[in-house]
Amino acid sequence: MKKITSWRLLPEFPHLQTEFADLNQIFNLQGETITSERLSDLIRIKIADDFYYVKRYRVAGKGLRRFLGKSRIRSEWENLLWFAEQDISTAPVIAYGLETRWGLFHRGAMVTKGIPNSEDLASLARANDPRLNDAVWVKNISLQAAQMLQKMHQKGFVHNDFKWRNLLVDDQDRLYVIDCPLGAFWRGALLRYRCIKDLVMLDRVAKYKLTRSQRMRFYLQYRGHQRLTGEDKRQLQQLLSRKERRACSFAPKLAV
Numbered sequence: 001m002k003k004i005t006s007w008r009l010l011p012e013f014p015h016l017q018t019e020f021a022d023l024n025q026i027f028n029l030q031g032e033t034i035t036s037e038r039l040s041d042l043i044r045i046k047i048a049d050d051f052y053y054v055k056r057y058r059v060a061g062k063g064l065r066r067f068l069g070k071s072r073i074r075s076e077w078e079n080l081l082w083f084a085e086q087d088i089s090t091a092p093v094i095a096y097g098l099e100t101r102w103g104l105f106h107r108g109a110m111v112t113k114g115i116p117n118s119e120d121l122a123s124l125a126r127a128n129d130p131r132l133n134d135a136v137w138v139k140n141i142s143l144q145a146a147q148m149l150q151k152m153h154q155k156g157f158v159h160n161d162f163k164w165r166n167l168l169v170d171d172q173d174r175l176y177v178i179d180c181p182l183g184a185f186w187r188g189a190l191l192r193y194r195c196i197k198d199l200v201m202l203d204r205v206a207k208y209k210l211t212r213s214q215r216m217r218f219y220l221q222y223r224g225h226q227r228l229t230g231e232d233k234r235q236l237q238q239l240l241s242r243k244e245r246r247a248c249s250f251a252p253k254l255a256v
Contacts, residue, residue, distance in 0.1 A: 002101065002102050002103075003099060003100070003101050003106070004099065004100050004101075005022075005023055005097070005098075005099040005100075006097045006098060006099075007022050007023045007026075007095065007096075007097030008095060008096060008097055009021075009094065009095040010093065010094060010095065013094050013095070016047070016052075016094060016095070019045075019047055019052075020094060020095045020111050023097055023098075023099055023107070023108075023109060026054060026056065026095075026109045026111070027056060027107065027109070029043065029045060029054055030043075030045075031043035031044055031045035031054065032044045032045070034053070038059070039057060039058070039059045039072070040055060040056060040057040040058065040059075040072075040073070041055075041056055042054070042055045042056075043056075044114070050113060050114065050116075051113075051114035052094065052111055052112070052113055052114060053091070053111070053112050053113075053114060054109060054110075054111050055073065055076065055109060055110050055111075055112075056107070056108075056109045057071065057072060057073040057098075057107060057108045057109065058107050059105075071098060071105045071108055072181040072182075073096075073098060073108035073109065073110055073181070074098060074108065075180075075181050075182070075183065075184070076110055076179075076180060076181045077093055077096035077110045079180040079181075079183040080093050080110075080112065080178075080180065081093055082157070083177065083180075086151060086152075086155065088148050088151060088152070088177060089144075089148075089174060089175060089176045089177065090176055090177055090178060091112040091113060091114070091115055091168075091176065091178050092112060092113040093110065093111070093112055094111040094112060094113055095109075095110070095111040096108075096109065096110040096111070097109065112178075115168055115170055115176055116170065116171075117170050117171040118168040118169060118170040118171075118176065119168065119169060120164065120165045120166070120167060120168050120169075121141075121164035121165070121167045121168075121169060121205070122163065122164040122165035122205065123165075124169070125164060125205050125208075125209050132209050132210070135214075137173065138210065138214055139214075139217070140173055141169060141173065141175055142214065142217060142218045142221060143221050144174070144175035145167060145175060145202070145218065146218055146219075146221035146222040147221070148175070148177055149162065149198060149199070149202075149222055150221075150222050150223075150224065152183075152198075153191075153195045153198070155185075156185045156186060156187060156191055157183060157184070157185050157186075158183065158184060158185075158186055158191065158194040158195060158197070158198055159177070159180055159182070159183045159198055160180075160182035160183055160184065160194065160197070160198070161179065161180065161181075161182050161183075161201070162177070162198040162199075162201050162202050163201055163202065163204070163205070164202070164205045164206075165179075166178050166179045166180070199219065199222070202218075203215060206218070219232075
């Protein structure tokens with residue numbers, strides 16, 4: 001059976017060569033299970049004082065992605081590396097690679113370093129964290145999220161899963177975006193439509209936890225405007241479906 005394996009440990013982390021030497025070792029690692037699904041699993045291991053997350057895929061993806069196109073794990077590491085290149089805060093990638101057999105995906109993995117003292121925004125929402133009632137804190141986090149999304153969209157990149165659970169905040173109030181296997185570059189009308197989908201997805205939790213003015217401020221921060229322009233209103237009016245309008249808090253205020 002013709003097998004091709006590629007594995008790369010980034011040169012910034014030579015001290016982790018023993019733990020993350022190759023793909024075989026990665027799939028033999030034991031650690032705390034974070035998630036376990038048919039396609040993949042995610043474990044956490046501790047080395048010295050740091051935590052590392054190991055994501056392992058045994059299937060390239062769902063549907064036709066199992067046989068055609070880029071695998072989910074490859075998309076994950078490429079997207080996180082691209083975030084880092086764009087100065088978008090994300091989990092540092094330590095190592096990545098995959099194995100193919102007869103040209104088809106067989107397995108793949110990625111290792112990222114944990115972000116110390118961080119929690120995802122969805123966990124804060126479930127716990128009714130008091131920071132969500134702090135207007136100054138919310139404004140700071142909102143601005144960071146808006147700038148992240150603005151930078152992605154200006155480059156033609158759409159996250160496609162920009163949810164509260166994929167946004168981490170640390171004890172220094174710095175925001176990080178993680179977990180992006182569905183992210184991709186788009187153009188034209190499809191790019192504009194998918195940009196709005198990112199906004200709608202983020203607002204699914206925000207509409208229950210933030211005020212209307214806070215949610216509107218986020219959109220204005222994202223657009224880089226002080227107030228809604230006619231272009232803003234037309235863009236959202238045209239691209240939101242009826243269902244999305246119900247889901248998106250600021251949509252009812254956009255009638256021209």
